[in-house]
Amino acid sequence: MRVSTSQIHQQATAQLSRLGQETSLSQQRIASGQKLLKASDDPVAAAKILExxxxxxxxxxxxxxxxxxxxxxxxxxxxxxxxxxxxxxxxxxxxxxxxxxxxxxxxxxxxxxxxxxxxxxxxxxxxxxxxxxxxxxxxxxxxxxxxxxxxxxxxxxxxxxxxxxxxxxxxxxxxxxxxxxxxxxGSADIVPWVQTSQTNRSEVDLTAKVIDQEKLTDFSPDNLAVEFFNDDASGDLLFSVTRAGDGRVVDGLERQPFAANLNLESVGLDLRFSGQPSPGDSFLVDSSPSxxxxxxxxxxxxxxxxxxxxxxxxxxxxxxxxxxxxxxxxxxxxxxxxxxxxxxxxxxxxxxxxxxxxxxxxxxxxxxxxxxxVDFAQAVSDLSYQAFLLEAAQQSFVRVNNLSLFNAL
Amino acid sequence: MASLLNIGASGLRTQQAALTVTGQNITNANTEGYTRQRVNSEPQLQGLNGSRFAGAGVRVTDIQRITDGFAEAQVLKDTSLFAQNDTLATQIAQIDGVLFDAAGGLNGALEQFFASVNAAVVNPDSLPERQLVLAQAQGLAGRFASLGDTLGAAGDNFRASLESTVSGINGLSASIAQLNDRIANLNSGEQNGALNGLLDQRQALLADLATLADVQITEQAGNQVSVLVGKGQPLVLGANAQQLAVRGDEVVALNGTDQRVITKSLTGGTLGGLLEFNGQVLKPTQQALGQLAFTLVDQVNAVQSVGIDLDGQSGRPVFADPNTEPLPGLRSARLDQLPAASGSIKVHVVDAAKSPLTSYHLEFSEVDANAFSVIRQSDGQVVAKGSRDGTAGQTVEFDQVVLTLGGDFSAGQRYELNPLADAFNNVRVVLADAKGLAFAQPLRAEALLSNSGSGELVLGELFDTNHPQLAQGKDSAPLLIRFSDDNNFDVFDYSDPANPTPLDPPIRRRFTPGQNTSAIADVAQTQQFQSKGALTQQFSEPQVLAAPSTSLASGYPAQTFTLSSDTGAFPLQTLRSGDVVSAKALAAQLTGLSGVTARADTDITLEGLSTNAAGLPLTVYINGEALEEVRSLDDLANKIADSEGLKEQNIQIRRLDDGSGGYLLRDSDGDELVLQVQGDAADSLLISRDGLAQQQLAGVGNGEPALLEGTSDIRAGVDFGFGGPYSLQLATSSGAPLQDISLSGRFDDANALRNGLQEAVDAALGADVVQVGIGSGGNLRFSSRLFGSGAQLEVQTNAAAAGVLGLETQSVAGVDRLASISASGRVSIEVEPGVTLEPSTSEVFAFDPNFARADLGFAFELNGVPKAGDGFVVEFNADGSSDNRNGLNMAALQTASLIGDPGSTLAEGYAQLVAQVGVEAGQAANNRDAAQGLLEQSIARRESVSGVNLDEEAANLIRFEQAYNASAQVISVARDIFNSLLNAVA
Structure with a gap:
C-alpha cells in the first residue's frame, strides 16, 4: 500500500502523544498514590469507594x-x-x-x-x-x-x-x-399518693395517711378524687369525695361543708387539709402499689x-x-x-x-x-515499560524520518 | 523532421507539465485536504509520414486528482463519529473529576453534617454542638452550590459550544453552497487545475462539516454535492444553504418562518456529542443531584417540623422550603419563539424522593390555546392532558408534580418543566438560632404510679402537629389513657387529674393483651360520625311484661350503605343491613368494609329514682340482672357497679360531671339495654337520652297488694290465752318455709290486735314485707306487695285459729308485672381520609360534612398487660432539654433509604450518580479511542490513494526529468538531422 509522507508523520506524532499521555497518567498515579483519579477510571470501584x-x-x-x-x-x-x-x-x-x-x-x-x-x-x-x-x-x-x-x-x-x-x-x-x-x-401495701391538681388556685395541701390498710386495699385500684366548689344557693364552700374511676360518691361524702383544718376519714385513709381551698380546687389520691x-x-x-x-x-x-x-x-x-x-x-x-x-x-x-x-510495584514497572516504549518510538521515528530519496538527489 | 521536432517539443511540454505537477505535489505534501494530482497524457495521432502513420508526439489530456469516493466518504463518516465521542468525552471530563473528588464531592459534606447531628443528639442541650450542626448544614448547602456551579458551568459551556457549533455548521453550509455554484459554472470548459482546487476546497469544508455533525453527502450532476443532516434535513442543496438555530437546549431547522425541532435526530459530530452530553449526562446528573438536595431539605425539615426545640417551640425549618416562592416559578423555560403571553407556570414538587428523574414538556395545542398536554421526556408518555379553565390557580397533577397555571397562553406555546434540576442551587440554611434545632419530641408518655399491671405505653409517629389536642404547644391539655377494664381504654382530658373529662367525640378503644408490639392501629388518622341511635326505637314505649327480659325490642331498620373511595383505591361497595339489628351487629357489619371502623355503644342517663310514699324499696332489672332493695339512685349506682353479671356484659355506671347527681349507664359493646322496674305506680325511674325527651319508667303494681282476708269480725277483740292452742304461719313465696307468727296474749280491740300481729309478723318475716290491717267488716287482712313469678302470700292456720280469725289455710299470688323499656345502641363510624360512607336513611345517621376527628394526632403502642384502672399520661414535653428522640430521627436520615424505591440512602444516591457519570465518561473515552482507530484507518486508506509520498514524487521527479531530457534529445536529433540535411544540400 502507498503511504503518504504526511501520514507517516501524523501517525508517529499520534503514537508518541498517546504514549506520552499514558506515561504521564502512570506518573500521576504514583505521585498521588491513588489508582482512581476520576470516576470514569473505574465507575464501579468509584461508587464502591464512596459507599x-x-x-x-x-x-x-x-x-x-x-x-x-x-x-x-x-x-x-x-x-x-x-x-x-x-x-x-x-x-x-x-x-x-x-x-x-x-x-x-x-x-x-x-x-x-x-x-x-x-x-x-x-x-x-x-x-x-x-x-x-x-x-x-x-x-x-x-x-x-x-x-x-x-x-x-x-x-x-x-x-x-x-x-x-x-x-x-x-x-x-x-x-x-x-x-x-x-x-x-413495689411497696408492702397499697399506699396513698396525693396528687395536687395543676389548676388549683390556692395553696392548699392534703396529706393522706393509712389508718385502715384493709379498707384501702379493697378500694384499690380505684382512686379518690376530692373536689371543692361553691354551693349555688348559699355560696358556702362545699366538697365532695368521689371515686376517680366512675364518679360515684364515696362514703356519702357529697356536698359536705368545708371547715378549716378539715380532717376526715374515708376508704381507710385519714385525710387532712391545710390551708383554705378555692372553689374548683381538687386533689387526686392515688392508691398506689408502689x-x-x-x-x-x-x-x-x-x-x-x-x-x-x-x-x-x-x-x-x-x-x-x-x-x-x-x-x-x-x-x-x-x-x-x-x-x-x-x-x-x-x-x-x-x-x-x-x-x-x-x-x-x-x-x-x-x-x-x-x-x-496504587500497587506501587505494578505501577513503577508499568511506568518504566511505558517510558521504554516511548523512547523506542521516538528513536524509531527519527530513523524513519531520515530515510528520504531526496537525500540521494 | 518537422514532425520529429514537434514530437520532441510535445514531449518537452508534457514532461514539463508532469514535472510541474510533481512539484505541486511535493510542495503540497503537508497541505491539509490536498489531493495528489497526476498528469494524464496520450499520444498525438495526427500527422501522416508519407504513407505511414507515425503519430505526432504526446499530449496532456488532463491533470487528475487521485481520489477514491468511498475512501473519502468513509473518512467523513469516521470523522463525525470521532468528533462526537471526543466532544462527549471532553465535556464529561469537566464534571467527572469534580463529582468524585473527595474534597469537591457531596459525600464528605454529608458525612460531616450527619456527624455533627449525631454529636449534638448525644448531648441535645449543648449549644456549641448545636451550632456546629448549623455550620455543617451551611457547609452542605455550600457543597451543593459548588457542585451546582460545576454543573452550571458545564451547562453554560454546553450552550456556548452548541451555539458556536451551529453557527459553524451554518457558515460551512453557506461556503459549500457557494463552491457548488462556482464549480457548476466552471464546468463549461475551464481548466482542470481550477476545478481540482475547488474540489479540494469543498472536500476540506465537507470534512470540517463532518467534524461538526453527521452529514449525508450526495453527488449531484455537474460535480455538485447536496448535504443532509439528521433525518433528511437539507443543509445544502445545490447553490442553496439552509440554516439551523439554537432554541434553549434544542436545535431547530429554519425554513422561512417555519421552525422544526430536530434535536432528537441529530447524531454524530461535535453537535451530536454536545447534545448527547446534555441529554444523557448533564441533565440526568442535575436531576439526580437536585433530587438529593430536594430530598435532604424535605426530610430534615419534615423531622424538624414534628419536634420541639430547646425553647419548647415547635420546630422551624432548617433549610428554606424548595416549594416557597419564587422557586416554583423558576422551574420552567420557554421553548417556542412565539410572542410573550401572560401565562405563568409554577411547579411544586410533592415528594422529591419519589420523583422520576426526568424533565417534562408542557405543550399547548397548535389550534386550541386552551388544550394542553404534558409529556414526560424520559419515555415520551403523555402524563397529563387538560384544558385551561381560565382560573388563576388551575392545578394539574402528575407524577410527584403539582403544576399551577395562571394567565393566558397562546396556541403552540411550549415549555420545558424541570421539577428537580435547580434544587441544589437553592439549599439555604434559614435557621439562625442553634436552639431552634428540634431534637425533642413534643410529647412524653408516663405510666401512673398507681398502675398495677405491666402495661407500657410507647409513643409512635406524630402525624399531625396541628391536631387540636396538640396545637397549643405547651398549653395543650395532657391526656389520660385509662383502662376501664382489662380490655378497653378511654382517652380523657387530664387537665384536672381529679376530674378527667372524656374527649369530644369520646375516644374509646379495645385492647387485646398479647397484642404486644403492634401499634394500636385504629388510633390513626380517622374521622368520625355517629348515628343518632336507632330511628324508630330509641326508647321502646314502656311495656308491661310478665318477666325480666333480655330479648331485642328495639334496633335499626334495614338500610343500605354506600362506600366510595375518593382516590379510587377500591370500587364502590354497598352493604344492606338486616332488618332490625342491634347497634353491635350493625357495627360489626360496617367494620367489614374497607377503610371503615365502626363501634357501637349504648348509653342511658339515669336522672332520678323515686320510691312510693311508704319508702318501700324497688327492684330494678338491667338486661335481666336483678338489682334488689333499691332505695335511691346512688344506691342503684352502687349495686350496678358491684354486679358481677353486669361487669361481664361490659355495662358500667358513671356519675355525671354536671353536678345533677345523675348517672350514665353504658354498655360499651353496643348491646341493647333493657331496663325494667318492679314497683307500684308511685315508684319510678327517670331516664333520658341525648336529645330525647325524658321518660318516666313507673311501676305497674297500681298499689294493689296481694291480699288474704279473714271472714270473722274481730272488732270485739281476741283473747289468745283462752282456748287454743292457736297457730298461724305465713310465707311470701311458694315453697318457702312458713314462718310461725306467735298468737298469744289478749287484745281488747281490733287495733290492738292489728298492732300486735304486725309486730309478730315483722319479727318473723322482717319489716315492710306483710302489712296487717282490718277490713271494713272488721275482718283481718294480710296484704303484701309481691312481684315476680312464684311470689305468693300463703297462710296456714290450725282449726282453732281458723275459727277465731275466719282465716282458712289459703294462698294468693303476687302481682307479677314489670314496667319495661329498652334502648338501642348508637353506632360510631370512623372512616379513613378519602373514604365516603353514605347510609340510605339520613335520619338515623346525622351527617355533618365536618366529621369530628377521632384520632389524637399521634399513634402509640401499648405493650405488656395493663389492668383495669391503669392509666398512662401523655403530656407536653415541657423542659425536655435532654430529650433526643427527634434528633435520633434526624441522625437516622443518614442511613435511611430515602431515595426512590426500593430505596437508597443519600450517600448511595450520590455514589450512583457518580458511577453513572463515570460509566458514561469511561464509555465515551473508549468510544473515542475506537473511533480514533477507525478514523486513522480510513485516513490511511484515503492517504494511500490521495496522499503525497515524497519518495514517490522524488522518483517521479527523476523519471520526468529523464523523459524531459530524452525529449530534448529528440529535438537535438531532429536538429542534427536537419543540419545533416542542410550540410548535404550545402
Missing part, C-alpha cells in the same frame, strides 16, 4: 456513640452502687430499730442517722452526669429529679429515656429512668424521730412499720441489683456491637485500600 467511605464514617459515628453510652451507663452504675451501700446501712438501722430493748429516745437518735443517709441518697439520686445533665431526671435534664414537695420527697422528673444509635437498627438507652429505679418500687425509695426511708425516719409519736410507743405499730419498711427496702434493693445486672448486660451488648464495628471497619478499610490505592 465504603460512607459506611466507615457511619461506623466511626456508632463507635463514638457507643463510647458515650458506656460513659453514661458507667456513671449510673457507680451511682447505683453507692445508693445500694447507703440503702444497706438504712436497712441495718431499720433492723436495729426493732430491738425491743431500745427506748423511744434511742430510736429518735437512730432517726438522725437515717436522716443523714436519706440526705446522702437524695444527693446521689440527684447526681449529674459528665455532660452536666441530671442522670435520673429523664428528658428534663436541667431539673433536679427528686425534690421536696410538701414535706414529701417526690420524683418530679419524667420517664423519658435519651437514646443513641449504636448500629443501623439498634439504639441503646443512656441509662435507666429514675422513675423505674427509685420510684416505681412507693419510692426516698419515701420509704423518709417515712421511717419521720416516725422514729419523734420520741412521743404513736409508732415509737407501740410495739405493734413499730413492728408493722419495720416489717413494711424492710419489705420495701428489699424491693428497692432487688430493683437496683436487677437494674445493675441489666446495665452490665447492656454494656456488654454495646461492647460486642462496637467490636463488630471495629472488625467490619478494618475489613472496610482493607477493601477501600485495594480499590483506591
Amino acid at each position: 465504603l467511605n460512607q459506611d466507615l464514617a457511619v461506623r466511626e459515628q456508632y463507635l463514638k456513640n457507643a463510647d458515650q453510652a458506656q460513659t453514661q451507663l458507667q456513671a449510673q452504675d457507680s451511682v447505683i452502687t453507692q445508693v445500694v451501700e447507703s440503702l444497706q446501712r438504712v436497712r441495718e438501722l431499720t433492723l436495729q430499730a426493732g430491738d425491743g430493748t431500745l427506748t423511744s429516745q434511742d430510736r429518735s437518735f437512730m432517726a438522725e442517722e437515717l436522716d443523714a443517709r436519706l440526705g446522702e441518697m437524695r444527693s446521689l439520686l440527684n447526681s449529674r452526669g459528665a455532660d452536666g445533665n441530671y442522670l435520673f431526671s429523664g428528658f428534663q435534664g436541667d431539673r433536679e429529679p427528686f425534690a421536696d414537695i410538701g414535706g414529701q420527697l417526690s420524683f418530679v422528673g419524667d420517664q423519658g429515656q435519651r437514646r443513641v444509635q449504636i448500629d443501623h437498627s439498634s439504639t441503646v438507652a443512656l441509662g435507666v429512668s429514675g422513675f423505674r429505679l427509685f420510684e416505681d418500687v 412507693q419510692g425509695l426516698l419515701g420509704t426511708a423518709q417515712e421511717i425516719a419521720n416516725k422514729l424521730a419523734d420520741p412521743n409519736s404513736a409508732t415509737n410507743n407501740s410495739n405493734d405499730l413499730l413492728r408493722g412499720l419495720i416489717d413494711s419498711t424492710l419489705i420495701e427496702l428489699d424491693n428497692s434493693l432487688n430493683t437496683m441489683l436487677g437494674v445493675q445486672a441489666e446495665l452490665g448486660a447492656e454494656q456488654n451488648r454495646i461492647e460486642s456491637t462496637a467490636e463488630l464495628h471495629r472488625t467490619v471497619e478494618l475489613q472496610g478499610k482493607q477493601a477501600l485500600s485495594s480499590l483506591r490505592d
Whole structure:
C-alpha cells in the first residue's frame, strides 16, 4: 500500500502523544498514590469507594456513640452502687430499730442517722452526669429529679429515656429512668399518693395517711378524687369525695361543708387539709402499689424521730412499720441489683456491637485500600515499560524520518 | 523532421507539465485536504509520414486528482463519529473529576453534617454542638452550590459550544453552497487545475462539516454535492444553504418562518456529542443531584417540623422550603419563539424522593390555546392532558408534580418543566438560632404510679402537629389513657387529674393483651360520625311484661350503605343491613368494609329514682340482672357497679360531671339495654337520652297488694290465752318455709290486735314485707306487695285459729308485672381520609360534612398487660432539654433509604450518580479511542490513494526529468538531422 509522507508523520506524532499521555497518567498515579483519579477510571470501584467511605464514617459515628453510652451507663452504675451501700446501712438501722430493748429516745437518735443517709441518697439520686445533665431526671435534664414537695420527697422528673444509635437498627438507652429505679418500687401495701391538681388556685395541701390498710386495699385500684366548689344557693364552700374511676360518691361524702383544718376519714385513709381551698380546687389520691425509695426511708425516719409519736410507743405499730419498711427496702434493693445486672448486660451488648464495628471497619478499610490505592510495584514497572516504549518510538521515528530519496538527489 | 521536432517539443511540454505537477505535489505534501494530482497524457495521432502513420508526439489530456469516493466518504463518516465521542468525552471530563473528588464531592459534606447531628443528639442541650450542626448544614448547602456551579458551568459551556457549533455548521453550509455554484459554472470548459482546487476546497469544508455533525453527502450532476443532516434535513442543496438555530437546549431547522425541532435526530459530530452530553449526562446528573438536595431539605425539615426545640417551640425549618416562592416559578423555560403571553407556570414538587428523574414538556395545542398536554421526556408518555379553565390557580397533577397555571397562553406555546434540576442551587440554611434545632419530641408518655399491671405505653409517629389536642404547644391539655377494664381504654382530658373529662367525640378503644408490639392501629388518622341511635326505637314505649327480659325490642331498620373511595383505591361497595339489628351487629357489619371502623355503644342517663310514699324499696332489672332493695339512685349506682353479671356484659355506671347527681349507664359493646322496674305506680325511674325527651319508667303494681282476708269480725277483740292452742304461719313465696307468727296474749280491740300481729309478723318475716290491717267488716287482712313469678302470700292456720280469725289455710299470688323499656345502641363510624360512607336513611345517621376527628394526632403502642384502672399520661414535653428522640430521627436520615424505591440512602444516591457519570465518561473515552482507530484507518486508506509520498514524487521527479531530457534529445536529433540535411544540400 502507498503511504503518504504526511501520514507517516501524523501517525508517529499520534503514537508518541498517546504514549506520552499514558506515561504521564502512570506518573500521576504514583505521585498521588491513588489508582482512581476520576470516576470514569473505574465507575464501579468509584461508587464502591464512596459507599465504603460512607459506611466507615457511619461506623466511626456508632463507635463514638457507643463510647458515650458506656460513659453514661458507667456513671449510673457507680451511682447505683453507692445508693445500694447507703440503702444497706438504712436497712441495718431499720433492723436495729426493732430491738425491743431500745427506748423511744434511742430510736429518735437512730432517726438522725437515717436522716443523714436519706440526705446522702437524695444527693446521689440527684447526681449529674459528665455532660452536666441530671442522670435520673429523664428528658428534663436541667431539673433536679427528686425534690421536696410538701414535706414529701417526690420524683418530679419524667420517664423519658435519651437514646443513641449504636448500629443501623439498634439504639441503646443512656441509662435507666429514675422513675423505674427509685420510684416505681413495689411497696408492702397499697399506699396513698396525693396528687395536687395543676389548676388549683390556692395553696392548699392534703396529706393522706393509712389508718385502715384493709379498707384501702379493697378500694384499690380505684382512686379518690376530692373536689371543692361553691354551693349555688348559699355560696358556702362545699366538697365532695368521689371515686376517680366512675364518679360515684364515696362514703356519702357529697356536698359536705368545708371547715378549716378539715380532717376526715374515708376508704381507710385519714385525710387532712391545710390551708383554705378555692372553689374548683381538687386533689387526686392515688392508691398506689408502689412507693419510692426516698419515701420509704423518709417515712421511717419521720416516725422514729419523734420520741412521743404513736409508732415509737407501740410495739405493734413499730413492728408493722419495720416489717413494711424492710419489705420495701428489699424491693428497692432487688430493683437496683436487677437494674445493675441489666446495665452490665447492656454494656456488654454495646461492647460486642462496637467490636463488630471495629472488625467490619478494618475489613472496610482493607477493601477501600485495594480499590483506591496504587500497587506501587505494578505501577513503577508499568511506568518504566511505558517510558521504554516511548523512547523506542521516538528513536524509531527519527530513523524513519531520515530515510528520504531526496537525500540521494 | 518537422514532425520529429514537434514530437520532441510535445514531449518537452508534457514532461514539463508532469514535472510541474510533481512539484505541486511535493510542495503540497503537508497541505491539509490536498489531493495528489497526476498528469494524464496520450499520444498525438495526427500527422501522416508519407504513407505511414507515425503519430505526432504526446499530449496532456488532463491533470487528475487521485481520489477514491468511498475512501473519502468513509473518512467523513469516521470523522463525525470521532468528533462526537471526543466532544462527549471532553465535556464529561469537566464534571467527572469534580463529582468524585473527595474534597469537591457531596459525600464528605454529608458525612460531616450527619456527624455533627449525631454529636449534638448525644448531648441535645449543648449549644456549641448545636451550632456546629448549623455550620455543617451551611457547609452542605455550600457543597451543593459548588457542585451546582460545576454543573452550571458545564451547562453554560454546553450552550456556548452548541451555539458556536451551529453557527459553524451554518457558515460551512453557506461556503459549500457557494463552491457548488462556482464549480457548476466552471464546468463549461475551464481548466482542470481550477476545478481540482475547488474540489479540494469543498472536500476540506465537507470534512470540517463532518467534524461538526453527521452529514449525508450526495453527488449531484455537474460535480455538485447536496448535504443532509439528521433525518433528511437539507443543509445544502445545490447553490442553496439552509440554516439551523439554537432554541434553549434544542436545535431547530429554519425554513422561512417555519421552525422544526430536530434535536432528537441529530447524531454524530461535535453537535451530536454536545447534545448527547446534555441529554444523557448533564441533565440526568442535575436531576439526580437536585433530587438529593430536594430530598435532604424535605426530610430534615419534615423531622424538624414534628419536634420541639430547646425553647419548647415547635420546630422551624432548617433549610428554606424548595416549594416557597419564587422557586416554583423558576422551574420552567420557554421553548417556542412565539410572542410573550401572560401565562405563568409554577411547579411544586410533592415528594422529591419519589420523583422520576426526568424533565417534562408542557405543550399547548397548535389550534386550541386552551388544550394542553404534558409529556414526560424520559419515555415520551403523555402524563397529563387538560384544558385551561381560565382560573388563576388551575392545578394539574402528575407524577410527584403539582403544576399551577395562571394567565393566558397562546396556541403552540411550549415549555420545558424541570421539577428537580435547580434544587441544589437553592439549599439555604434559614435557621439562625442553634436552639431552634428540634431534637425533642413534643410529647412524653408516663405510666401512673398507681398502675398495677405491666402495661407500657410507647409513643409512635406524630402525624399531625396541628391536631387540636396538640396545637397549643405547651398549653395543650395532657391526656389520660385509662383502662376501664382489662380490655378497653378511654382517652380523657387530664387537665384536672381529679376530674378527667372524656374527649369530644369520646375516644374509646379495645385492647387485646398479647397484642404486644403492634401499634394500636385504629388510633390513626380517622374521622368520625355517629348515628343518632336507632330511628324508630330509641326508647321502646314502656311495656308491661310478665318477666325480666333480655330479648331485642328495639334496633335499626334495614338500610343500605354506600362506600366510595375518593382516590379510587377500591370500587364502590354497598352493604344492606338486616332488618332490625342491634347497634353491635350493625357495627360489626360496617367494620367489614374497607377503610371503615365502626363501634357501637349504648348509653342511658339515669336522672332520678323515686320510691312510693311508704319508702318501700324497688327492684330494678338491667338486661335481666336483678338489682334488689333499691332505695335511691346512688344506691342503684352502687349495686350496678358491684354486679358481677353486669361487669361481664361490659355495662358500667358513671356519675355525671354536671353536678345533677345523675348517672350514665353504658354498655360499651353496643348491646341493647333493657331496663325494667318492679314497683307500684308511685315508684319510678327517670331516664333520658341525648336529645330525647325524658321518660318516666313507673311501676305497674297500681298499689294493689296481694291480699288474704279473714271472714270473722274481730272488732270485739281476741283473747289468745283462752282456748287454743292457736297457730298461724305465713310465707311470701311458694315453697318457702312458713314462718310461725306467735298468737298469744289478749287484745281488747281490733287495733290492738292489728298492732300486735304486725309486730309478730315483722319479727318473723322482717319489716315492710306483710302489712296487717282490718277490713271494713272488721275482718283481718294480710296484704303484701309481691312481684315476680312464684311470689305468693300463703297462710296456714290450725282449726282453732281458723275459727277465731275466719282465716282458712289459703294462698294468693303476687302481682307479677314489670314496667319495661329498652334502648338501642348508637353506632360510631370512623372512616379513613378519602373514604365516603353514605347510609340510605339520613335520619338515623346525622351527617355533618365536618366529621369530628377521632384520632389524637399521634399513634402509640401499648405493650405488656395493663389492668383495669391503669392509666398512662401523655403530656407536653415541657423542659425536655435532654430529650433526643427527634434528633435520633434526624441522625437516622443518614442511613435511611430515602431515595426512590426500593430505596437508597443519600450517600448511595450520590455514589450512583457518580458511577453513572463515570460509566458514561469511561464509555465515551473508549468510544473515542475506537473511533480514533477507525478514523486513522480510513485516513490511511484515503492517504494511500490521495496522499503525497515524497519518495514517490522524488522518483517521479527523476523519471520526468529523464523523459524531459530524452525529449530534448529528440529535438537535438531532429536538429542534427536537419543540419545533416542542410550540410548535404550545402
